[in-house]
Amino acid sequence: MKRVALIGMPNTGKSTLFNRLTGASARVGNWPGITVDLMTAKILVGAHMAELVDLPGIYDLKGYSDDEAVVRQFLQTTPVDLVLLIANAVQIERQMSLVLQMRALGLPCLLLLNMADEARQLGITIDADRLAEQLAMPVALIAAKYGEGQPAALKKIGHALATAPAPATARLDALADHSAIETESAAVIAGTVQIPARLPEHLSDKLDRVVLHPWVGLPLFFLAMFGVFQAVFLIGAPIQAGMVWLFEQAKTLAVEPAVSMLPKFAQGFVLDGIWAGLSTVAAFVPIIIVFFLFMAVVEDSGYLSRAAFLTDALMSRLGLDGRSFVMILMGFGCNVPAIMGTRVMRSRPHRLLSMLVIPLSLCSARLQVFLFLIAALFPPSKAPWVLFCLYLTSFGTAILTALIFKKRYVSTEPFVIELPPYRLPTIRQIWLRGWVEVGHFLRRATKMIVIGVVCVWILTHVPFNATPAGPDTLAGMLGSLLQPLLAPIGIDTKLTVALMFGFIAKEIVIGAFAVIYGMEGAALSANMASQMDWVQAVSFMLFTLIYTPCVSTIAAIKAESKSPAFTVLAVAWPLALAWVVSFVFYQSARALLA
Amino acid sequence: MPGQPALVKAVHAAEHLAHRLAALGFRSGKPLQVQRRGSLSGPVQVRLGTTDVILRRTEAAHIEVELREVEPAPIGAAPDSSKA
Numbered sequence: 180m181k182r183v184a185l186i187g188m189p190n191t192g193k194s195t196l197f198n199r200l201t202g203a204s205a206r207v208g209n210w211p212g213i214t215v216d217l218m219t220a221k222i223l224v225g226a227h228m229a230e231l232v233d234l235p236g237i238y239d240l241k242g243y244s245d246d247e248a249v250v251r252q253f254l255q256t257t258p259v260d261l262v263l264l265i266a267n268a269v270q271i272e273r274q275m276s277l278v279l280q281m282r283a284l285g286l287p288c289l290l291l292l293n294m295a296d297e298a299r300q301l302g303i304t305i306d307a308d309r310l311a312e313q314l315a316m317p318v319a320l321i322a323a324k325y326g327e328g329q330p331a332a333l334k335k336i337g338h339a340l341a342t343a344p345a346p347a348t349a350r351l352d353a354l355a356d357h358s359a360i361e362t363e364s365a366a367v368i369a370g371t372v373q374i375p376a377r378l379p380e381h382l383s384d385k386l387d388r389v390v391l392h393p394w395v396g397l398p399l400f401f402l403a404m405f406g407v408f409q410a411v412f413l414i415g416a417p418i419q420a421g422m423v424w425l426f427e428q429a430k431t432l433a434v435e436p437a438v439s440m441l442p443k444f445a446q447g448f449v450l451d452g453i454w455a456g457l458s459t460v461a462a463f464v465p466i467i468i469v470f471f472l473f474m475a476v477v478e479d480s481g482y483l484s485r486a487a488f489l490t491d492a493l494m495s496r497l498g499l500d501g502r503s504f505v506m507i508l509m510g511f512g513c514n515v516p517a518i519m520g521t522r523v524m525r526s527r528p529h530r531l532l533s534m535l536v537i538p539l540s541l542c543s544a545r546l547q548v549f550l551f552l553i554a555a556l557f558p559p560s561k562a563p564w565v566l567f568c569l570y571l572t573s574f575g576t577a578i579l580t581a582l583i584f585k586k587r588y589v590s591t592e593p594f595v596i597e598l599p600p601y602r603l604p605t606i607r608q609i610w611l612r613g614w615v616e617v618g619h620f621l622r623r624a625t626k627m628i629v630i631g632v633v634c635v636w637i638l639t640h641v642p643f644n645a646t647p648a649g650p651d652t653l654a655g656m657l658g659s660l661l662q663p664l665l666a667p668i669g670i671d672t673k674l675t676v677a678l679m680f681g682f683i684a685k686e687i688v689i690g691a692f693a694v695i696y697g698m699e700g701a702a703l704s705a706n707m708a709s710q711m712d713w714v715q716a717v718s719f720m721l722f723t724l725i726y727t728p729c730v731s732t733i734a735a736i737k738a739e740s741k742s743p744a745f746t747v748l749a750v751a752w753p754l755a756l757a758w759v760v761s762f763v764f765y766q767s768a769r770a771l772l773a
Numbered sequence: 774m775p776g777q778p779a780l781v782k783a784v785h786a787a788e789h790l791a792h793r794l795a796a797l798g799f800r801s802g803k804p805l806q807v808q809r810r811g812s813l814s815g816p817v818q819v820r821l822g823t824t825d826v827i828l829r830r831t832e833a834a835h836i837e838v839e840l841r842e843v844e845p846a847p848i849g850a851a852p853d854s855s856k857a
Contacts, residue, residue, distance in 0.1 A: 188796070238796030243789035269823045273798045301823070357795060378823065393812040488827045492815035495829065593790045593832055595797055598818060598825040 225337025498585025
């Protein structure tokens with residue numbers, strides 16, 4: 180098996196090429212000492228099976244960013260047979276420096292000049308044969324998005340693999356300094372590339388005059404985000420409901436008969452523990468696919484960089500950048516894909532800070548709980564104001580969290596990024612993205628979600644002779660135990676048990692009320708209104724809004740951060756914040772009303 | 774000034790920023806043009822050859838440019854905040 184590393188600058192279409200070459204067969208590989216995900220896939224090139232590794236985009240082998248460190252680490256520890264260098268043909272003049280740096284490492288290289296179609300349109304001509312001669316490495320022109328030039332490129336890769344020496348790691352101390360590279364780069368370009376002195380005005384320039392307009396740009400951004408948000412959750416929600424229905428049907432038709440021979444508690448364990456866990460996982464599949472279909476459009480079209488430009492003035496003050504703002508907004512639909520989406524940020528501190536902030540977004544699951552409680556306890560004239568205040572609190576706690584933690588998660592990455600021209604993403608590109616992301620989620624989050632759901636089932640059903648979710652179960656006992664802590668914020672034992680259910684998924688809190696109080700529908704609403712006054716209800720809602728992210732969000736945070744310590748912080752911080760906010764509200768409201 | 778052609782004269786930045794700036798095309802002698810500035814002291818968009826780059830004004834202040842046929846001045850920051 181040969182090993183081929185794919186290396187290039189950001190925005191060169193590297194991932195597009197990787198997906199083109201590998202289809203949906205890619206998976207996350209494990210490499211010593213590397214904390215980011217590297218996608219790998221096995222492909223057949225000519226007569227060779229090769230393992231293709233997609234390394235993160237880098238600007239400079241001697242650079243200081245997290246990604247640049249990852250690539251250095253990889254090259255120093257993992258022997259490779261061939262390095263596939265990918266560069267944007269339009270920007271070959273600027274990207275040649277990385278090509279020359281890579282060549283200096285002494286590894287066999289092959290240069291792919293991507294976006295050959297765009298270079299042609301701009302009147303840029305590249306003499307690939309002459310370039311190959313000067314660089315002493317094979318060169319191929321391709322347009323990865325459309326598969327243009329791919330057969331010829333694959334033939335060259337096959338030939339390069341056949342003639343490659345034994346695989347080797349790189350010695351990075353041999354790198355020449357920048358000025359030598361720049362001189363050489365200029366010499367290579369001069370003989371092989373012709374760029375017209377005056378570039379034709381791009382359509383992007385005309386669009387940007389509106390999209391990045393000082394006054395129009397920001398409202399347009401919010402409008403676009405609102406549209407994407409509505410589309411994702413309008414399309415996603417019915418499919419999600421269908422998925423839940425499907426799992427219910429399978430449960431009554433297949434799983435229930437299959438376990439009917441087992442003792443009662445084992446039945447409960449399988450049906451309400453494991454099966455409920457699996458259907459929780461399944462319910463996320465449609466929303467993640469639809470979310471990433473739209474994110475692929477936002478990202479691949481070039482709009483995400485524009486969003487970063489427009490919102491940076493606000494976000495830089497919070498220690499974040501515009502890309503995290505997009506994810507925080509999406510978190511108001513569902514935290515899970517928003518957490519996964521933070522991968523568009525390349526700096527780890529930024530990503531961690533965003534992951535701490537996103538779970539504070541009032542997601543649609545929490546909204547269901549609030550709508551139910553508000554309708555039960557408040558007259559229609561006051562209801563919208565209560566909800567509005569909850570949204571304000573959500574924003575407020577997010578900003579507070581960012582301000583408190585921004586000193587801990589300082590990004591070393593300078594905010595100097597490329598603004599690519601607008602591009603139309605292809606259907607294939609969009610679809611692959613949704614598919615690959617769901618694969619990630621299923622592989623890495625399923626176990627933790629099922630375990631979480633089973634734990635809650637055990638808490639609320641052990642010992643088996645007690646009434647489920649009643650005061651004699653583990654959950655009930657834990658609830659009583661926590662009373663000294665939760666009574667000062669107006670949350671009694673029964674509500675505490677409901678909160679434990681909410682750990683599975685926030686919307687389950689309503690279902691938990693039904694189980695705990697033993698009633699449903701209007702009777703349950705009336706009961707809730709008699710059980711608590713409005714101060715208690717608001718305190719409970721504030722707590723529900725802020726306290727621990729649901730188990731699926733936690734699983735996503737753990738999978739993305741790869742850090743158990745950070746995951747603990749992401750649970751503990753909102754829990755503490757929730758208590759403080761509820762305490763301040765509850766005690767001051769009681770004092771004022773006394 | 775948005776739209777006015779200029780040349781990169783020098784980059785005065787710590788090594789990690791200098792690396793990134795050089796990789797994106799801020800190398801002495803290269804022509805550039807400021808396309809636009811974000812509102813509320815937002816980032817600036819700079820065109821260098823075939824590459825468009827956005828960067829914060831604090832970072833742009835590290836780049837010394839020479840306006841073509843006009844007095845040298847740093848881009849991004851206000852005219853009085855001379856190069857870092």
